[in-house]
Amino acid sequence: VSTEGKIHFYVRFASKFKKVFESMIYAQYPQAEVREVEDYTKKIPSTNFRGDPPISLFAYSLKLEKDDPYPIKSYIDFGLDRAIGSLDEEQRIDPITPMLETMGSIGIGEHIWVQINIRQAIKRHEVKDGDKVEAGKSWKDKGKSIIKELKEKANSKDAEGKTISGRLSKGEQQVIEAIERHRNKPGFDTGMRVLYIGEKGHFSGNTITAFTTMWRKYATEDMNSFKMYDLTKTSDKPWKDPTGRWLPKLKKIYLEDYKDREFFYSPFRFDKIKRYFSHPESRGNKGFVFSSEELATIFHLPGRVAETPTVGRIESKKAEPPANLPI
DSSP, X not given: OEETTEEOOOOOOOGGGHHHHHHHHHHHOTTOOOOOOOOGGGGSOOOOSOSSOSXXXXXXXXXXXXXXXXXXXXXXXTTTTSOTTSSOGGGXXXXXXXXXXXXXXXXXXXEEEEEEEEEEOOOOEEEEETTEXXXXXXXXXXXXXXXXXXXXXXXXXXXXXXXXXXXXXXXXXXXXXXXXXXXXXXXXXXXXXXXXXXXXTOOOHHHHHHHTSTTGGGOOSSSOOEEEESOSOOTTOGGGOTTSOHHHHHHHHHHHHHHHTOSSSOOOOHHHHHHHHHOGGGGOOOOEEEEHHHHHHHSOOOOTTOOOTTBOOOOSOOOOOOTTOOO
């Protein structure tokens, strides 16, 4: 989250996981400081975006261009899994840096919120095996099916109809290796939405341009990339909102759903149920599956490689006073 250019990392979960979360963070980031804070979304007023609203909003959701098993470019592809010293500092590129730079460049009255909702991956994929298609398979089964198809494509048949094992291209081999690597890690259903909020008189079109291009670092031609959908605009489809009522409703839906952390599960309220049936566009899609490696790539505390000045650094570490300190 960027509040007027100041960047903070937040995690929201059930309170019973607090000690577990803190211990895991401190194990990986000994110099980090974890604090429980008030919900930052409460500082932004709810509005119907009609008349003279106190805020302006531009938002979109993210999905993947290809099937889930095709991974995005991860920190391993950028060499960040290697020991410090194996790469020159200028060669060590943290893919989260462009996003942080964009978020850190906004000014007074501007806010950028990036929300990543996750849960354990459920079985919901269709997997083709010959002429048979089976539904309800896991993303790992889907990945296995894709690898099988890639290998079969490289094969050919001789004059007698026997299959000759083909030779995969270097790009195909890299795709197979990447899918295999991600299949061996935990998978999570993931839903992402991104909001740019400008208080009255501070909403900037220039920010929107940067705000919609900050995900390109994760894209690869042979594998996967992010794609925006459900953007809060109708300029490309003016017939979609001839009365001018639909767009304000969509903006309100984005803000409410973000505040409720709604994606896989809706809060049980009558207005939510009514909205679900009256506005099919607000239902979004079911998200996609990310491996733990991909999640760690798009959400992690940046090291010294990402020297974004607006990311707060802890210069001193808190410690308990010694037990024998005289009073």
